[in-house]
Amino acid sequence: MTDTPETLCHALLDAARKAGADAADAMAAEGSSLSIEVRDGALEHAERSEGVDIGLRVFVGKRQAQVSSSDTRAETIQAMAERAVAMAKEAPEDPFAGLADPHQLAQGWDLAAFEMADPTAEPAPDALQQDALAAEAACAAIDGITQVQSAAAGYGRHDIHLAASNGFSGGYARTSRSISCVGIAGTGTGMERDHDGDSRSFQADLRAAEEIGRTAGLRAIERIGARRPKTGSYPVLFDERISSSLIGHLLSAANGAAIARGSSWLKDSLGQQVLPETLSVIEDPFRPRMPGSRPFDGEGLATRRRAIIENGVLTGWVMDLASARKLGLESTANAARGIGSVPSPSNWNIALTQGDKSRADLLRDMGTGLLVTSMIGSTINPNTGDYSRGAAGFWVENGEITHPVNEVTIAGNLLEMLKKIIPGNDARTYLSRVVPSLLVEGMTLAGE
Known part of the structure; x- marks a missing residue:
């Protein structure tokens, strides 16, 4: 079974206790992102990334240390904890360092009310490319635009979890969807540029690509002279x-x-x-x-x-x-x-x-x-x-x-x-x- 951000956090805390930490907190994030850039009506750059990152903070008395990794193997987690504890023992004391008291911790939140993650499917690369092309075309169609410097569309999703030895454990997912465009007007030393863009958590809220491209173009030509x-x-x-x-x-x-x-x-x-x-x-x-x-x-x-x-x-x-x-x-x-x-x-x-x-x-x-x-x-x-x-x-x-x-x-x-x-x-x-x-x-x- 694949480890989730939550299980990774608790594995980190267990390793920290075994390594000798007095207290600890851990974060894990599993995410993916996709970005598409176009130029002159064709795909210029496409990048997709996926991965899991983990971080551990340990306390030895009033000394603390922080370590992180993108390797989630059990032996790595153990080594992270041992290294963090060794680092904390050498760190200067900080009288203000420490976790929250249990009575301070959040409890019973309604995650659905926040609407942090769009439940619809991740957009296909072609859909992002079409948005970027639409923004570029709308910008280029503005009279006076000499070049569209960039047009891009992107999507990302991240699942994040935080857990600590004081008893806290909680997480959530976030999504983001974006379109941007940069237009250039004029020539030579009289060239001016401007941009427009939009970034939303939900695809349905995102402004139209054509509107973003057109606004970028109009803003650029307004700057001529x-x-x-x-x-x-x-x-x-x-x-x-x-x-x-x-x-x-x-x-x-x-x-x-x-x-x-x-x-x-x-x-x-x-x-x-x-x-x-x-x-x-x-x-x-x-x-x-x-x-x-x-x-x-x-x-x-x-x-x-x-x-x-x-x-x-x-x-x-x-x-x-x-x-x-x-x-x-x-x-x-x-x-x-x-x-x-x-x-x-x-x-x-x-x-x-x-x-x-x-x-x-x-x-x-x-x-x-x-x-x-x-x-x-x-x-x-x-x-x-x-x-x-x-x-x-x-x-x-x-x-x-x-x-x-x-x-x-x-x-x-x-x-x-x-x-x-x-x-x-x-x-x-x-x-x-x-x-x-x-x-x-x-x-x-x-x-x-």
Whole structure:
């Protein structure tokens, strides 16, 4: 009988006990993925992977070690456990390391309510290729497109299980289905590119390949003739495509590991106003069909819905067990981990309160400034929140888009920027991060 992720986890725990571990947890993931790329109407690249990965974390007193492998033979599992215990005995003591107490563990979840795995059959390679070809053709058909750089479709399924010597054992399956396309417009030094894509847990929710290709093409031709704007101080509208990055910076600063290190520009902001009082940031790990949904975290604790920011006020940190212990607090069940890594704090599904204005309303209100649709690079000072990023998008005069813009750097301070953001009402509610377009007044633009 073939070993399942669950049986592999318990075999790892048994081996850890025999090797002398005081406590241990184990993860196993069995998965497959298929990706298809096309170019000029023909198949360019096809890749399929299947495999099982296993990971073991052991504790010897307050010392811990982590090992992983893709070999699931019994002798390998035994060797992994012995090696991990030997490593842990040589590791420095960590007073905050350790498993959850049994009373902290998740119990009795309804996995079906999460709808994490599409029950329909895996798509055939030909079906993925047809989607990629349809996206490519739709992009190429846009007048002004000189080349479709890439068009791809993919599918993946992973069955994951986590078990620990404190009594926890749980697992789930996830599926993903995706289509993407990148179009190039113009020629020579005037070439511009843009993209579109979609990724869903369920095939039935995926946007049409033709729509994705057409959108990629239209976005690319809109960028032809881009030039640098004048240096100065202007309002900046972060398009919904990239606005979640601002909230991402905020959440990174609220990460318990960063707070415990003292390297966060939010470290003194608990209970303070960090967003306008009309805005909240809600974390919800229970949304069906979302990649950020899960019944338990990477340490077996029950996830929960909460307001990380409520009416503009920062209510708490994002913590796993170790960071919570360092801060003298309780874990918020935000531990994420890979097969070969120890847990660390991360966020699940996030939503920012939407406003009552459309993107067109925000453009009108901003008058003259920059609409940002793509960003490159990132320089964020973790201690001060000083912010600087390369950007491209469109110049706005008197509330109207006049021409595309590139090679501009936008700068400010996140503490000041976030307190005065004005949200639109255009967030895509089917994403894991639901964040609308955001208008920020008075940012510094470095252009010509």
